[in-house]
Amino acid sequence: MLHDASTSSWPKVKALAQAGAVALLPVGSTEAHGPHLPLGVDVVIALEVCRRVAPLLPRDAVLFPPVTYSLTDFAAPFSGTVSLPADTARAQIQGVLEGIARGGFTHLAVVNHHLEPAHFRLVHEAAKAAAAATKARVVVPDHRRAPTGPKLGPEFMHGGSHAGQYETSLMLAAAPGLVDQAAMRALPALEVDLPGALKAGAKDFLQAGGPDAYFGAPAEASSAEGERLFSILVEATAASILEGL
Ligand SMILES: [Zn+2]
Numbered sequence: 396m397l398h399d400a401s402t403s404s405w406p407k408v409k410a411l412a413q414a415g416a417v418a419l420l421p422v423g424s425t426e427a428h429g430p431h432l433p434l435g436v437d438v439v440i441a442l443e444v445c446r447r448v449a450p451l452l453p454r455d456a457v458l459f460p461p462v463t464y465s466l467t468d469f470a471a472p473f474s475g476t477v478s479l480p481a482d483t484a485r486a487q488i489q490g491v492l493e494g495i496a497r498g499g500f501t502h503l504a505v506v507n508h509h510l511e512p513a514h515f516r517l518v519h520e521a522a523k524a525a526a527a528a529t530k531a532r533v534v535v536p537d538h539r540r541a542p543t544g545p546k547l548g549p550e551f552m553h554g555g556s557h558a559g560q561y562e563t564s565l566m567l568a569a570a571p572g573l574v575d576q577a578a579m580r581a582l583p584a585l586e587v588d589l590p591g592a593l594k595a596g597a598k599d600f601l602q603a604g605g606p607d608a609y610f611g612a613p614a615e616a617s618s619a620e621g622e623r624l625f626s627i628l629v630e631a632t633a634a635s636i637l638e639g640l
Pocket residue numbers: 428436437508509510556557558562
């Protein structure tokens with residue numbers, strides 16, 4: 396069963412921690428996601444994965460309020476994006492994890508859906524450091540890796556996972572009211588090899604050839620595809636958490 400930490404009292408959370416509940420920390424960013432999606436896409440997706448994964452766990456789960464700011468250099472040229480320096484972002488996530496562990500939780504999972512490589516790297520680093528400092532187990536399910544990544548489709552693997560068909564479909568499944576569907580349908584597909592462009596020296600989405608902060612094919616998104624993607628993400632996240640229990 397899923398319990399919400401932010402609406403629970405401390406004695407209730409203490410009892411859950413002592414009973415071995417798993418603490419879930421959703422991690423996203425505040426960054427531009429095309430003209431058809433809100434800035435909080437990564438947070439919405441991370442929260443939804445946590446909600447859907449909880450019933451698959453053999454223990455109670457406690458959902459902590461999400462981390463909503465981090466390093467997001469690629470989207471920095473776009474209004475509303477808030478990028479923290481890497482050291483600040485790493486320290487914030489490490490500090491939150493250590494705070495959760497000091498409250499008695501021995502099993503923590505960081506559910507991250509902001510995919511900028513430098514950010515995902517610092518999430519792994521923060522989790523490692525927090526685990527070492529507290530002796531808690533901190534797992535970081537990483538859906539970019541095989542076998543999960545390839546199952547999420549060619550667009551995901553080629554970098555169109557930023558506000559393209561992949562993320563837009565997830566949003567249509569999780570929070571359709573937050574998708575501007577008229578704007579979505581009007582967007583031409585933008586086939587850019589994002590990892591390739593970044594390797595070639597592009598510093599942000601503009602330089603990589605994404606003037607509207609989206610890549611891939613948002614117009615091809617659907618809620619059915621979003622449901623399919625969520626089931627893959629949730630299964631992989633549950634497997635990773637179960638391994639760590
Ligand atoms: Zn995103």
